[in-house]
Amino acid sequence: MLKRSIENLGNRTIQGVWRIGFAARFFLAMLLHSGTAFRRFGLTIREMYFTGVLSLIIILVSGLFVGMVLGLQGYETLQTYGSEEALGILVALSLVRELGPVVAALLFASRAGSAITAEIGLMKATEQLSAMEMMAVDPIARVVAPRFWAGVISMPLLAALFSAMGIFGGYLVGVQLIGVDEGSFWSQMQSAVDFEQDILNGVIKSVVFGVAITTIALFEGYDAPPTAEGVSGATTRTVVTSSLAVLALDFVLTAFMFRGIN
Amino acid sequence: MQHDNLVEIEDVAFGYGTRPVLKGVNLTAKRGQVIAIMGSSGCGKTTLLRLIGGQIKPGQGTVRVAGESVGELDPAGLYRLRRKMGMLFQFGALFTDMSVFDNVAFQLREHTDLPEDAIRDLVLMKLHAVGLRGAAQLMPAELSGGMARRVALARAIALEPTLVMYDEPFAGLDPISLGVTGNLIRRLTDTLGLTSLVVTHDVQESLKIVDYVYFVSEGVIVAKGSAEDIRASDLPYVHQFVHGEADGPVPFHYPAPSYADDLRLGG
Ligand SMILES: Nc1ncnc2c1ncn2[C@@H]1O[C@H](COP(=O)(O)OP(=O)(O)OP(=O)(O)O)[C@@H](O)[C@H]1O
Numbered sequence: 177m178l179k180r181s182i183e184n185l186g187n188r189t190i191q192g193v194w195r196i197g198f199a200a201r202f203f204l205a206m207l208l209h210s211g212t213a214f215r216r217f218g219l220t221i222r223e224m225y226f227t228g229v230l231s232l233i234i235i236l237v238s239g240l241f242v243g244m245v246l247g248l249q250g251y252e253t254l255q256t257y258g259s260e261e262a263l264g265i266l267v268a269l270s271l272v273r274e275l276g277p278v279v280a281a282l283l284f285a286s287r288a289g290s291a292i293t294a295e296i297g298l299m300k301a302t303e304q305l306s307a308m309e310m311m312a313v314d315p316i317a318r319v320v321a322p323r324f325w326a327g328v329i330s331m332p333l334l335a336a337l338f339s340a341m342g343i344f345g346g347y348l349v350g351v352q353l354i355g356v357d358e359g360s361f362w363s364q365m366q367s368a369v370d371f372e373q374d375i376l377n378g379v380i381k382s383v384v385f386g387v388a389i390t391t392i393a394l395f396e397g398y399d400a401p402p403t404a405e406g407v408s409g410a411t412t413r414t415v416v417t418s419s420l421a422v423l424a425l426d427f428v429l430t431a432f433m434f435r436g437i438n
Numbered sequence: 439m440q441h442d443n444l445v446e447i448e449d450v451a452f453g454y455g456t457r458p459v460l461k462g463v464n465l466t467a468k469r470g471q472v473i474a475i476m477g478s479s480g481c482g483k484t485t486l487l488r489l490i491g492g493q494i495k496p497g498q499g500t501v502r503v504a505g506e507s508v509g510e511l512d513p514a515g516l517y518r519l520r521r522k523m524g525m526l527f528q529f530g531a532l533f534t535d536m537s538v539f540d541n542v543a544f545q546l547r548e549h550t551d552l553p554e555d556a557i558r559d560l561v562l563m564k565l566h567a568v569g570l571r572g573a574a575q576l577m578p579a580e581l582s583g584g585m586a587r588r589v590a591l592a593r594a595i596a597l598e599p600t601l602v603m604y605d606e607p608f609a610g611l612d613p614i615s616l617g618v619t620g621n622l623i624r625r626l627t628d629t630l631g632l633t634s635l636v637v638t639h640d641v642q643e644s645l646k647i648v649d650y651v652y653f654v655s656e657g658v659i660v661a662k663g664s665a666e667d668i669r670a671s672d673l674p675y676v677h678q679f680v681h682g683e684a685d686g687p688v689p690f691h692y693p694a695p696s697y698a699d700d701l702r703l704g705g
């Protein structure tokens with residue numbers, strides 16, 4: 177009994193390590209074969225449409241609602257300290273530093289990441305990737321790399337739009353609905369948000385999340401067993417793994433970026 | 439100096455995992471010929487084509503195409519060689535996110551600098567050859583199985599390769615398309631000077647068009663010969679296959695424990 181379970185554990189560990197190695201090689205190959213994605217940028221643009229543009233609705237609507245909730249909750253809290261005018265700062269900083277990159281990335285993982293995995297997995301299952309190899313076209317260069325760069329480019333743009341919509345939502349609730357002073361809402365926000373500390377760090381976060389999500393999604397698709405169950409399992413794993421990766425990376429990045437800021 | 443034999447397979451063995459599939463196959467394809475590879479389902483015909491295409495490497499022996507040992511080429515060399523190969527996949531393997539036209543145009547766009555007008559003409563010619571010029575703007579999902587296979591055929595010959603491998607080109611075709619496809623393979627081979635390897639179960643149809651036939655069974659070549667030899671052959675294996683008899687040396691069943699044991703009879 178014990179021996180069996182130790183064997184099992186060992187087996188799984190070996191398989192896990194082997195898979196990580198395979199993923200690392202996949203990632204390197206993807207970077208090495210990225211030439212096509214830039215030389216024929218049309219391929220990447222096309223994928224940006226599928227991953228980025230088609231995620232717009234969910235990103236914009238979620239951003240608006242998150243911002244409106246921030247407006248309500250923030251006002252409630254700030255009011256007890258008599259500093260309602262700081263609502264602009266609270267909304268903007270929460271969005272730009274944290275919620276924008278993180279929530280947009282979580283939405284992106286479930287909207288675009290799952291679609292990428294399912295598409296690549298099905299292309300593999302129906303031998304489209306083999307057919308491409310037999311036509312002397314490298315699927316990593318032609319199919320995988322453009323999707324990777326499309327995701328990496330789309331992610332910060334989506335996060336920025338999410339934050340912008342959120343700030344607008346906060347403004348709607350805070351200023352228009354509750355009646356916080358409009359002038360101080362914007363001017364306080366303007367003076368408190370720092371370009372390098374806040375905006376740039378937010379962008380860096382979302383680029384890192386974009387790399388993580390698209391890499392996981394592409395790898396899961398490429399590595400999926402060529403069957404219906406295989407592809408559906410891989411799609412689920414993409415959403416779970418990349419969401420957890422986003423949250424973990426966010427913690428690590430935040431710890432590094434905002435050390436020593438009050 | 440051109441080699442007389444485009445494909446030379448010498449003593450090739452291959453297995454998936456521990457189960458051997460091919461156990462020492464010898465096969466040659468002369469330039470300009472149509473070669474049929476026949477054998478019962480699961481005997482390793484698709485595997486043989488994948489070895490020739492370099493998608494898998496032989497465990498033993500050599501596969502040579504145009505004098506180059508496929509198993510020993512580096513990726514760049516392999517891709518260079520594959521530009522001269524066309525392959526029709528058993529299940530079509532059309533790119534589902536592209537129209538029929540774009541599928542056939544794929545290699546032309548990837549590997550040539552031809553202007554779009556020229557590509558258009560070439561693609562329509564290939565589609566016309568398989569009778570599907572009118573379907574150029576359809577998506578693969580809108581095609582029937584037989585139509586998809588014909589599009590895949592047009593795509594396989596788009597770059598006018600020197601070697602074309604057809605994995606079951608006749609499966610799922612009606613008798614008319616079947617005859618037309620057979621003749622098409624013969625005609626393309628003759629007019630373009632190709633060499634064709636046709637994996638098929640359709641003995642009667644393929645015997646009309648092929649120059650030479652190989653029979654695969656249990657991982658080795660059990661019979662070979664020209665179409666006439668095969669028709670006249672009295673080898674029990676060939677006879678069974680040509681006449682589609684259930685009883686004979688070809689087992690219909692995948693290796694399994696005794697049927698009675700599996701059903702737990704008499705136990
Ligand atoms: N990827 C794979 N992994 C493991 N075993 C495989 C794989 N592909 C094929 N096989 C096994 O190898 C054997 C030969 O398969 P192959 O596809 O070459 O048969 P085939 O002659 O083309 O059959 P069919 O006429 O039915 O297409 C089969 O018994 C199959 O079970």
Ligand SMILES: [Mg+2]
Nearest residue numbers: 483484528605
């Ligand atoms: Mg087969």
